[in-house]
Amino acid sequence: MAGDDEKSSVFGDQAGSVELLWGGRERPSRGPKPALSLERITRTAIALADAGGLGAVSMQRVAGELDFTKMSLYRYVPGKSELVALMIDMAMGEPPAAPSPEAAGRPGDGGWWRVALREWAEALAAVYHRHPWLLGAAVGPRVMGPNELGWTERAVAALADTGLTGGEQLDAVVVVNGHIRAIAQVSASMGLDSARAKEPEQVMSAALNELLVGRTDRFPAVSAAVASTGADDTSRDQAWEFGLERILDGLEAYISRGRRG
Amino acid sequence: MAGDDEKSSVFGDQAGSVELLWGGRERPSRGPKPALSLERITRTAIALADAGGLGAVSMQRVAGELDFTKMSLYRYVPGKSELVALMIDMAMGEPPAAPSPEAAGRPGDGGWWRVALREWAEALAAVYHRHPWLLGAAVGPRVMGPNELGWTERAVAALADTGLTGGEQLDAVVVVNGHIRAIAQVSASMGLDSARAKEPEQVMSAALNELLVGRTDRFPAVSAAVASTGADDTSRDQAWEFGLERILDGLEAYISRGRRG
DNA sequence: CGAAATAGCGTCCATCGGATACAGTTTCTC
DNA sequence: GAGAAACTGTATCCGATGGACGCTATTTCG
Structure with a gap:
């Protein structure tokens, strides 16, 4: 057999x-x-x-x-x-140590889990920044190694006391992890281009702009969005911060409302 | 030069x-x-x-x-x-058509953009399901094609009237896109294993379980989470739904509060 | 002191992406 | 019409890749 x-x-x-x-x-x-x-x-x-x-x-x-x-x-x-x-x-490598329980932050910041998860996300993003090839290596059917499972352990542990189901804890980690990888993906597309390491936001806008020139009628929404970003200063890691905050907001709302709905 | x-x-x-x-x-x-x-x-x-x-x-x-x-x-x-x-x-391929403006759903569902973005996400997930190799092909420095930019256009267009900045619109699309890819990644790890196409959730739990046996002391949080999911019925696409809802919730909160914070 | 098991190496192979040169075909120009 | 120019498909060749196999040298156990 x-x-x-x-x-x-x-x-x-x-x-x-x-x-x-x-x-x-x-x-x-x-x-x-x-x-x-x-x-x-x-x-x-x-x-x-x-x-x-x-x-x-x-x-x-x-x-x-x-x-x-x-x-x-x-x-x-x-x-x-x-x-x-x-x-x-x-x-x-080894996942970062969990922050001390006193690092709960001001009330309204969402509690300890949010601080812990954010630190975890930043550390993981740093890993992807150090080893950009990880993005391409970690596709397809894979088996988790001890360190990778250790990272997951830390993230799940951060959510252990939130009242989330075990499955929901795992799902939440998947979401945050997905965002980290998505941003790292965009960032990695830039560094290889040349030595002029601009902000990811700007390079993405530049690439989009070059494609959009003369085609604004075909892609009006993207064109408008890119044009508006070209003007004001796009702070560094804007996409990273925005996305992470939205995800954590969504989790916090779900947690604080007692997982209903 | x-x-x-x-x-x-x-x-x-x-x-x-x-x-x-x-x-x-x-x-x-x-x-x-x-x-x-x-x-x-x-x-x-x-x-x-x-x-x-x-x-x-x-x-x-x-x-x-x-x-x-x-x-x-x-x-x-x-x-x-x-x-x-x-x-x-x-x-x-071509992105799906935007839903009709009447499909705003019941008040409290978040408005038309949420319906549109959800349909967009589901269509994109279907594409990744049809062509799992896309996940591995779309890593590294790439140039967007017309269809790919068309997908982005549709998603940005869904958010055009939300009051979000152009940059925020693009960032929001990155977040949703990242989630789709993350879930597709997990799902793609399953299909190749064998013909027994279980639910992604179950297979992931099975794989984790096999790694965790005898190591529950090293990974207590993950072990507990996996053990709890093993009991109750994990509905299909649980991770997909959970993550998407959290992201959309986070976006909706940010939008409805007028982009402050 | 053999015998067994292991470590490193040399050789060979199929396959990959790609460069180059060449023969056949179509069309433009005189 | 008669080149000449431009293009298509192909044959041959190359370096590099992942890997199989067998050989020799080394270490340890009975």
């Missing part, structure tokens, strides 16, 4: 990733000592990805960077997808 | 995509008539991607599907990235 592993699992193709990410494989006793380590390989791959994107990560280059041959890496990693999974989890 | 094209542009590497997506290149008069067409090539590539993901799209396979050689495609498309750009825009 198919899938006759030790125990049946929902992780069909990704058993290797699960083992690498979660199983601390003990060193076998016999045989030569390994000269490399998963950690060193992964760290090198991350450095390559940070410098040149995910496309710059190949087995050859990683091995070359370590002064080893390509095939030697396969003694440590079953394949490239598993290496990418390790890269993702290592690049995520 | 660098970038000495006809006119300076913010689209450095993607001039080819811009021309293909936006410029209707007229057929040259001399020479044999092309046997293929951009439209046919793109449609074939989309079919391959729908069937086997973005990885199943190679020049060879697209050409083979059309009974042509690989290199003949390069008479129509400068490179693969441009083909992917065309695929994205064609797969997006």
Whole structure:
């Protein structure tokens, strides 16, 4: 029968990733000592990805960077997808510590959970800013690593005492996470263009403007919106702040009204 | 000087995509008539991607599907990235028509913009459901195609009369779009696993459960949340509905309070 | 002291995106 | 009409990629 592993699992193709990410494989006793380590390989791959994107990560280059041959890496990693999974989890790193319970802020700020979730979101955005390739690496069917699950744990923990259902807590984390990724997506589109690292807002407007010139009749609403932003000063991270505030407002309203409706 | 094209542009590497997506290149008069067409090539590539993901799209396979050689495609498309750009825009398709102004719903539903934005979101989610590879294709620096900009136009138009700033309108669209993509991301992780297409919520819980077994002490909040959802019935698209409602609530509150705060 | 298990390497392969050069076809100009 | 010019499709070639396989050297256990 198919899938006759030790125990049946929902992780069909990704058993290797699960083992690498979660199983601390003990060193076998016999045989030569390994000269490399998963950690060193992964760290090198991350450095390559940070410098040149995910496309710059190949087995050859990683091995070359370590002064080893390509095939030697396969003694440590079953394949490239598993290496990418390790890269993702290592690049995520440890989630930030939860803020102290006294950091509840002024009444009307929404309580401790809102402060905690905002700090969490900012830290996660910083991770995406440090490793833009994470956006492209984390698509498709994946298995969560310990660090990634640790991030989720922190966010869910922030919402544990809000009265939200367990499912609602998870759903809320998905929303906030989605916003972080969406903004990081837009921001990442800019940095690679050139050295003139303008604000994301401005570059997006510039790109839109160039497309819209002579086509304002076809896209009147976007044209009007872009034209109006061109005038006043668009403060940094405006989209980030606006979206996060709207999401947190929506959550706060739902929480404070006792989850009805 | 660098970038000495006809006119300076913010689209450095993607001039080819811009021309293909936006410029209707007229057929040259001399020479044999092309046997293929951009439209046919793109449609074939989309079919391959729908069937086997973005990885199943190679020049060879697209050409083979059309009974042509690989290199003949390069008479129509400068490179693969441009083909992917065309695929994205064609797969997006035309945005849905805006709902009639009478569809404002009952007072308290938030007005016409909320209905329009919800319909827009549902249509966009359907697109991602039809073409899951869009999630992976639309990462990194990209140039918007006409259809994609058309979708944005519709969403911004829905918010045009809300009193929101132009920038706020664009930011709001980013938030909703981010949520759609986040949910599609989770949903896409499921379908490929096997034929047993459970609800996304359940599969996510199953995957989490398998990781959490024996580790509930390390991830107490997630464990508790998952355990509580395992009991009661998780209705379909719960995460989708929850997140969208929270976002729209947040927008509505901001709009109805006159954009203060 | 073998025997077993492991680590790194060399070789080979299919496939990928793409450059280049070339033969056949259509149309414009003289 | 007769080039010449422009264009289409193709054949060949290249470097790079992920990965399979087998070999040799090393370490440890019986």
